[in-house]
Amino acid sequence: MxxxxxxxxxxxxxxxxxxxxxxxxxxxxxxxxxxxxxxxxxxxxxxxxxxxxxxxxxDSKEAMADEILSTFLDEMWASYEGVLGAGLSARDTLEGIVVESFRTIDLHRPAVVLYQNESKHLATSERFAYLRESRSRFEEMWLALLERGVREGAFRADLDPGLVYRFIRDTVWVAATWYKRGGRLSADDIAKQYLALFLEGIEAG
Amino acid sequence: MxxxxxxxxxxxxxxxxxxxxxxxxxxxxxxxxxxxxxxxxxxxxxxxxxxxxxxxxxDSKEAMADEILSTFLDEMWASYEGVLGAGLSARDTLEGIVVESFRTIDLHRPAVVLYQNESKHLATSERFAYLRESRSRFEEMWLALLERGVREGAFRADLDPGLVYRFIRDTVWVAATWYKRGGRLSADDIAKQYLALFLEGIEAG
Amino acid sequence: MxxxxxxxxxxxxxxxxxxxxxxxxxxxxxxxxxxxxxxxxxxxxxxxxxxxxxxxxxDSKEAMADEILSTFLDEMWASYEGVLGAGLSARDTLEGIVVESFRTIDLHRPAVVLYQNESKHLATSERFAYLRESRSRFEEMWLALLERGVREGAFRADLDPGLVYRFIRDTVWVAATWYKRGGRLSADDIAKQYLALFLEGIEAG
Amino acid sequence: MxxxxxxxxxxxxxxxxxxxxxxxxxxxxxxxxxxxxxxxxxxxxxxxxxxxxxxxxxDSKEAMADEILSTFLDEMWASYEGVLGAGLSARDTLEGIVVESFRTIDLHRPAVVLYQNESKHLATSERFAYLRESRSRFEEMWLALLERGVREGAFRADLDPGLVYRFIRDTVWVAATWYKRGGRLSADDIAKQYLALFLEGIEAG
DNA sequence: CATGAATGAGTGTTCATTCAT
DNA sequence: AATGAATGAACACTCATTCAT
Structure with missing residues (x-):
């Protein structure tokens, strides 16, 4: 060289x-x-x-937001691909997605917060069309996963899938608001506890 | 007259x-x-x-936000008082609080969204000190409730209380982001399903 | 009737x-x-x-200023006419004008202050053309009076008439800024002392 | 360098x-x-x-006024110090102060006019507290000077000192309203004539 | 790479003025 | 005579952006 x-x-x-x-x-x-x-x-x-x-x-303030958001979304989807392509059961896939989501929060916390707070607003601009695409891709992924889980007998059938999707989506991503690297609980710790909550609830027994 | x-x-x-x-x-x-x-x-x-x-x-744009937020918080706390003063078990209290929260969302959706998105930012101003107070009162209420539930044997003891608090808090209030009055699911419907999720999780039987 | x-x-x-x-x-x-x-x-x-x-x-804010100023100027000029038409010596005329000026201040203090502070600015508008007229009429009156006084041997000839005019004009009218009715010194008291100052100065002997 | x-x-x-x-x-x-x-x-x-x-x-329109006024007042007081510290008689001190005042008007005419017209109004704001301080310092200086002059036998004792103070103060500073650099009379010319007026009056012989 | 002075559109806010009641 | 809600132009000020250096 x-x-x-x-x-x-x-x-x-x-x-x-x-x-x-x-x-x-x-x-x-x-x-x-x-x-x-x-x-x-x-x-x-x-x-x-x-x-x-x-x-x-x-080029502009918007360009900064653009690069921040697209970088984070690219990495998030790449990490999801790894889970989705591994041929896991619905239950294990859910676990994998949640774990990867918290890892994404760990690595891209400010970007996730930005996404959480501003994507709705920004997505109206053509420059941020990929936000809309990502959102619907995300929804499709989750609905398919939840339905597969019901078919596989892993998840309850009495819950509204759209509602459960939103429930999990919101819970996971809003965590970026308060998550702090190096705090009492690591991203994996939180992922584990959240999975317990999603799957089993807080009720004793 | x-x-x-x-x-x-x-x-x-x-x-x-x-x-x-x-x-x-x-x-x-x-x-x-x-x-x-x-x-x-x-x-x-x-x-x-x-x-x-x-x-x-x-008087100002800020004064509008102030009045919107304080009105909503006042009504929310009034509805909570009704539940908290009824002498219910921890489990039933949780149910009541969640139901009232969704009724609050039903009545004050835009105010809740405003609170969700801007309270962190606004609370730094002295005018909005009550946002900080409300937040900590909210946290104390939930932690006390969750601990009582564990003592009463109603809730699992193996979960981090702070985490469960944030989990429920976020999930409920973020719902204001997408909730639409007159949609497929009423506020009470959503409350019921969310309670099932909190308490029992999505895992089949 | x-x-x-x-x-x-x-x-x-x-x-x-x-x-x-x-x-x-x-x-x-x-x-x-x-x-x-x-x-x-x-x-x-x-x-x-x-x-x-x-x-x-x-009709307008301007109309109020207009009426305030024109009323005061009308009364001031009416009082001056009385002095100017009395056939007095230059020295006595000066005395009369100064006394009447302080009486005007006594009766129209706020109007005089308004005139003092804003007439320059307002006079640019056509509505307030009379302010310009009054100003030049005032100047002519004073210059004529001072020149007559010099001719009559009452006033010193070594001073610039334009300067003396401005000196007296400013001193008298600015007094409206601090004059208070019912204070230690009446308008006539002040007139008397000011006349002493104009005529003899502060120097002893 | x-x-x-x-x-x-x-x-x-x-x-x-x-x-x-x-x-x-x-x-x-x-x-x-x-x-x-x-x-x-x-x-x-x-x-x-x-x-x-x-x-x-x-930072603001007010900040401009602030800087204009404080700069002018600082220079004015600095020039006064020179006179006051020179160990002159009351009469000569008065002469020096008046001359310096007209030099200040010559150098800072617009600032003096601004001070004249707006200081009363601005001084109510805490930012302009120094205007109040300067005003009272000014008054003390003049009253002390006039009293000293009376004691030294230079000035008449039959005049109200507060009145004479206001008389001189107003006359000098209001001159900024009409003074024009490069006009028929220089600042020093005006100072000289004004001093003649203050000290001896306009009365002949 | 970065500065610093400037741009110009836009923001929250003020205020003289109008007018139906 | 006076109210009170509204107007609309203007105001002090902000800020994303540009560009010569």
């Missing part, structure tokens, strides 16, 4: 790294203050640069 | 009614677009008046 | 009285807060009515 | 200069139209930039 080539890669890599850094900062601020309530200057302040300087890296 | 008195009551009532109308409209818009992303003009448009005219009725 | 006629006069007089009351209130508020910084509502509050109600009596 | 250092000083100086330019423009507009009657846009127009751009340099 020639020095030239190393340099070129070095700058490209450095640039990508800087982008990632800035996006992480932006996601943090968006998550904690809300996307609309956050000014570009606040993001820049948190990154230690001036407001205008962000525009060297990104 | 003299005509004078009727007139006075009439105008006072009319004024209160107008305020309530405008607040309902504002809550709807705040809930659907987000508080920060909503302009005062959008609220006014939805109410069929001009932006500045809202300021005849309210 | 028939009862009808008395009624008509009664209402007309009552109306005029109410106008005068409201104008006095408005002048007070304009003087203390500044014309631009005063809202119509503040004037109405001070008068114990609602903002819109003022428009039954006056 | 390294180039870096020169650059840093250069930009800091350039920034300070731009601020000073903008403040001079703002003071001019405030003085000619009145602070309340002046819009931020008018100031910006006069400076050849857009309204919003002013906020890059200043």
């Amino acid at each position: 020639s020095p030239r080539r190393r340099d070129a890669e070095g700058t490209a890599a450095a640039r990508a790294e800087r982008r990632a850094e800035l996006l992480a900062t932006a996601a943090e601020v968006f998550a904690s203050q809300g996307y609309s309530a956050t000014t570009v200057r606040q993001v820049a302040d948190a990154a230690g640069i001036l407001g205008g300087s962000l525009y060297y890296h990104f | 003299s005509p004078r008195r009727r007139d006075a009551e009439g105008t006072a009532a009319a004024r209160a009614e107008r305020r309530a109308e405008l607040l309902a409209t504002a809550a709807e818009v705040f809930a659907s677009q987000g508080y920060s992303a909503t302009t005062v003009r959008q609220v006014a448009d939805a109410a069929g008046i001009l932006g500045g005219s809202l300021y005849y009725h309210f | 028939s009862p009808r006629r008395r009624d008509a006069e009664g209402t007309a007089a009552a109306r005029a009285e109410r106008r005068a009351e409201l104008l006095a209130t408005a002048a007070e508020v304009f003087a203390s807060q500044g014309y631009s910084a005063t809202t119509v509502r503040q004037v109405a509050d001070a008068a114990g009515i609602l903002g819109g109600s003022l428009y039954y009596h006056f | 390294s180039p870096r250092r020169r650059d840093a000083e250069g930009t800091a100086a350039a920034r300070a200069e731009r601020r000073a330019e903008l403040l001079a423009t703002a003071a001019e507009v405030f003085a000619s139209q009145g602070y309340s009657a002046t819009t931020v846009r008018q100031v910006a127009d006069a400076a050849g930039i857009l309204g919003g751009s002013l906020y890059y340099h200043f």
Whole structure:
């Protein structure tokens, strides 16, 4: 590898790294203050640069949200593929999806919060059409899984599938709001307890 | 009752009614677009008046959010008092609280969504100190209830109480995001199914 | 005089009285807060009515200022005529004008303050052309008086007449800013001391 | 001096200069139209930039007034210190103070006019507490000076000191209203004539 | 890469004014 | 005479964005 080539890669890599850094900062601020309530200057302040300087890296505030959300969704779906393609039972698939969801929260907490709070609003714009697609894909996945579980005799048949879907979806993702890395409970701990709740409920016996 | 008195009551009532109308409209818009992303003009448009005219009725945009949230919280706590003061078992109390929560969502859906999305942000302002108070009162109520349920042998002892609290809290209130009055499932229907989920889980028999 | 006629006069007089009351209130508020910084509502509050109600009596905020200023100027000039037409020496005329000026301040303090603070600004509007006229008439009167005094040997010839004019004009009218009826010094007391200052200065001996 | 250092000083100086330019423009507009009657846009127009751009340099319209007034008062007091600390007789001190006052008017005419017209109104705000302090310090200085002059036999004892103080204060500062740099009379010319008026009056011989 | 000054559209808010009652 | 709800233009101020340096 020639020095030239190393340099070129070095700058490209450095640039990508800087982008990632800035996006992480932006996601943090968006998550904690809300996307609309956050000014570009606040993001820049948190990154230690001036407001205008962000525009060297990104086209717009919206572009930052876009990159934050699409990155997180891509990784989430990739991790789901692994579970869905493993040929597991409905019950084990559910377990796998929930575990992966909490791992996603662990890795992308601010992005998940941003998604939770703003996706409904952002999805109306054409730029964020993939949010709508992801949402319906998500719904289809869950409904299919729940129905398969009922057919397999693993899940109760007396519950409304649409309701159960929303129940699980909301419970899992809202957890991103309060989850803190390095807290008393790890993401896997929470996943385990939530699974117990989903599957068995809180009632004794 | 003299005509004078009727007139006075009439105008006072009319004024209160107008305020309530405008607040309902504002809550709807705040809930659907987000508080920060909503302009005062959008609220006014939805109410069929001009932006500045809202300021005849309210001091500020913040004052509208304040009145929307405090009204909803007051009614919610009043309905909770009825359940908590009835001398019920932990299990029946939980049932009552969840049912009342969904009735609150039914009556104050936009306010609940506003609370869900913005309370964290708003609570930092001194004007909204009551949001912090309500939050901690809510947490204490639930933790006490869950612990009593464990002592009474009604609830499992192997779950983290803080986690179960957040689980139920989030699940119930996030439902306001998608709940629609007059839909396939009534608020009481949803409450019943959610209770089945909380108590027994989705696992078959 | 028939009862009808008395009624008509009664209402007309009552109306005029109410106008005068409201104008006095408005002048007070304009003087203390500044014309631009005063809202119509503040004037109405001070008068114990609602903002819109003022428009039954006056066409506009400007119309109030107009009436306040023109009334005061009319009375001021009427009082000056008395002095100027009395065939006095320049020295005695100066004395008379200064005394009348302080009497005007005593009777129309808020109007004088309003004039002092806003006439420059208002005079640009055609409606207030009379302010410009009054100003130049005032200047001519003073310059003529001072020149006559010099010719008569009553006043020093080594001072710039334009400067002396401004000196006296400013000193007298600015006094309206701090003058309080019923204070330690009456308007006539102040006039006397000011005349001593104008004529003899503060130097001993 | 390294180039870096020169650059840093250069930009800091350039920034300070731009601020000073903008403040001079703002003071001019405030003085000619009145602070309340002046819009931020008018100031910006006069400076050849857009309204919003002013906020890059200043926090608010009030902040501009603040900086204009405090700068002028600081310089005025500094110039007074020079006179007061020189160990002069009361008569010569008065002369020095009046001369310095007209020099201040010469250098800060718009600021003085702003002070004259708006300080009473602005001083009610806590931000402008220094206006109240300056006012009382001013009064104490003058009263002490006048009393000393009487004791030293330089000034007449038959005049009310409070009245003489207001007389001189008003006369001097109101001159800012009409003073024009480069006019027929210089600031020092006016000071000289005003001193003649204060000390000896207009009466012949 | 980043700065810093500026833009210009838009925001919450104010306020003189209108008008049906 | 006065109310009270509304108007609509204007205001101080914000902020995403641009661009010469």
